[in-house]
Amino acid sequence: MYDIIIIGGGVVGCSIARWLSQYKLDIALLERSSDVCEGTSKANSGICHAGYDAKTGTLKAMLNVRGSKMMEALSKELGFGYRKCGSMVLCFDENDKDKLVELYDRGLKNGVEDLKILSGKEALGIEPNLSKDVVCALHAPTGAIVDPFTLTVAMAENAAINGVTFKLCHEVTGIQKESGHYRIHVTKHPSLTDHEQKEYDEEAKIVINAAGLYADKIHNMVSSAKISITPKRGEYMLLDTTAGSFVQRTIFQLPTAKGKGVLITPTTHGNLLVGPTALDIEDKEDIETTLEGLSEIKEKSVLSAPGVPLREVITSFSGLRAKLTERCDVINPDDLNKEGDFMIGEVPDAKGFIDVAGIESPGLSAAPAIAEYVSKIVEKMTDPPLKESFIPQRKVHIPFHNADNKTRLEYIKEDPLYGNIICRCCMVTEAEIVNAIKSPVGATTSDAIKRRTGAGMGRCQSGFCNPRVVEIISRALNVPQEAVCKNDTGSEFLVNGKEDK
Numbered sequence: 001m002y003d004i005i006i007i008g009g010g011v012v013g014c015s016i017a018r019w020l021s022q023y024k025l026d027i028a029l030l031e032r033s034s035d036v037c038e039g040t041s042k043a044n045s046g047i048c049h050a051g052y053d054a055k056t057g058t059l060k061a062m063l064n065v066r067g068s069k070m071m072e073a074l075s076k077e078l079g080f081g082y083r084k085c086g087s088m089v090l091c092f093d094e095n096d097k098d099k100l101v102e103l104y105d106r107g108l109k110n111g112v113e114d115l116k117i118l119s120g121k122e123a124l125g126i127e128p129n130l131s132k133d134v135v136c137a138l139h140a141p142t143g144a145i146v147d148p149f150t151l152t153v154a155m156a157e158n159a160a161i162n163g164v165t166f167k168l169c170h171e172v173t174g175i176q177k178e179s180g181h182y183r184i185h186v187t188k189h190p191s192l193t194d195h196e197q198k199e200y201d202e203e204a205k206i207v208i209n210a211a212g213l214y215a216d217k218i219h220n221m222v223s224s225a226k227i228s229i230t231p232k233r234g235e236y237m238l239l240d241t242t243a244g245s246f247v248q249r250t251i252f253q254l255p256t257a258k259g260k261g262v263l264i265t266p267t268t269h270g271n272l273l274v275g276p277t278a279l280d281i282e283d284k285e286d287i288e289t290t291l292e293g294l295s296e297i298k299e300k301s302v303l304s305a306p307g308v309p310l311r312e313v314i315t316s317f318s319g320l321r322a323k324l325t326e327r328c329d330v331i332n333p334d335d336l337n338k339e340g341d342f343m344i345g346e347v348p349d350a351k352g353f354i355d356v357a358g359i360e361s362p363g364l365s366a367a368p369a370i371a372e373y374v375s376k377i378v379e380k381m382t383d384p385p386l387k388e389s390f391i392p393q394r395k396v397h398i399p400f401h402n403a404d405n406k407t408r409l410e411y412i413k414e415d416p417l418y419g420n421i422i423c424r425c426c427m428v429t430e431a432e433i434v435n436a437i438k439s440p441v442g443a444t445t446s447d448a449i450k451r452r453t454g455a456g457m458g459r460c461q462s463g464f465c466n467p468r469v470v471e472i473i474s475r476a477l478n479v480p481q482e483a484v485c486k487n488d489t490g491s492e493f494l495v496n497g498k499e500d501k
């Protein structure tokens, strides 16, 4: 029996796992996909929001500002991509200026530091590619960009090093309340290295529901007060690194009566990201991109910066926001559970069951603070002792593409596989790919390699390196190349000719 089972290996579940791994607790994380960061956490804007957006007095506001303040130190401790580049909200109409001032005031109330309202001229002075129509702008120097992939993976790896058991390809299909604990029905799906499919039960004293879009399904397994989550899709265009310095900061548009606008932002990988749209849909798996969505991005982005080089697009993608459309009571230290807010707390009719639901934006920014908050709830339940052996840091090498030549030579001397460039666009070496496979929550798919090393993220979008990545995974894990997948089972790249006949 585990002390705690966390359901969901997104940024929220992995951050909670990492936070709780400092206590003497026996913890497992169950994730239905073949890797962590396969849900909403892999498809978002990658912004660490400063915290002026969320309504004052909500968990969203409190945890956003706290998360934003924690993120830089954590990025150093755990080695994930982060840059405090600042952000700007643009206002194009004198009549909307009040709304910008409202954001400024809210930011101050929420505890955001160094906010300033700039004139149009001042805004253009620091971001010359902006439209001349900008009347004024809210500047937040504490706004930042973060790499959602390495953030999530770093949390998971550090949790694993500190004793959390990660069970990938493990889907929770039912939960039963028993006296003093929960019985969790699990379907273990076949994985690259373990082909068995089986149904079995796990047991835990405390269950933490961090299942993202499916947090309603998990909650409804244990509570008579039902909740419901509706997906809201956001589409993006990702531009090549040649466009990466088009703007230095994240550029938002002030939401107006005409709509919410789209953002233009540099990414930690050096690209330029433009989007997202916002469309309520029904299917929680529908992550298609559409002509309408991409056209909307084009129309709206040129309002902020007429010269935005959309011809440099290298891929498009979409992510799904987990919008809570029906919520219920939960118990948390601040008695906060308002409409439109994150829903975090113990479920009244399911003692020991903690919901972390409705984690829309700014969930990525808030993830470390959400983890801290959830651990306060756990502390109240069990008062667990701290582990003396907790290791807060994660060891990371400077990536080969960022290292100077002297360091590169040292790497190659230590391991000749560093001399073998696999991804030419992003200069990722064979050694880095092998290390990603051997890491604590090791990569077994080509997408997992991409998230950990950047291989396949460049202009060719893995066209050249993917066959070699498949070969390396096959060799390192001693499996046939035909079994290697892009992500979950069914996404194999190669067909075995003999079997096909």
Ligand SMILES: Cc1cc2nc3c(=O)[nH]c(=O)nc-3n(C[C@H](O)[C@H](O)[C@H](O)COP(=O)(O)OP(=O)(O)OC[C@H]3O[C@@H](n4cnc5c(N)ncnc54)[C@H](O)[C@@H]3O)c2cc1C
Residues within 6 Å of the ligand: 007, 008, 009, 010, 011, 012, 013, 030, 031, 032, 033, 036, 037, 038, 039, 040, 041, 042, 043, 044, 045, 046, 047, 048, 049, 170, 171, 172, 173, 210, 211, 212, 213, 214, 215, 232, 233, 234, 235, 276, 319, 320, 321, 322, 359, 360, 361, 362, 363, 364, 365, 366
């Ligand atoms: C378009 C868009 C833009 C965004 N931009 C930003 C931004 O710039 N900044 C910001 O702060 N936030 C942003 N967000 C929000 C942020 O991405 C989310 O808040 C965050 O990723 C949610 O993480 P999560 O762990 O709750 O969910 P997920 O990442 O979805 O993780 C949930 C996990 O649970 C697993 N799971 C589900 N059901 C089961 C089951 N039955 N058994 C086992 N596992 C299960 C899933 O496979 C998944 O891996 C954005 C979101 C979207 C959609």
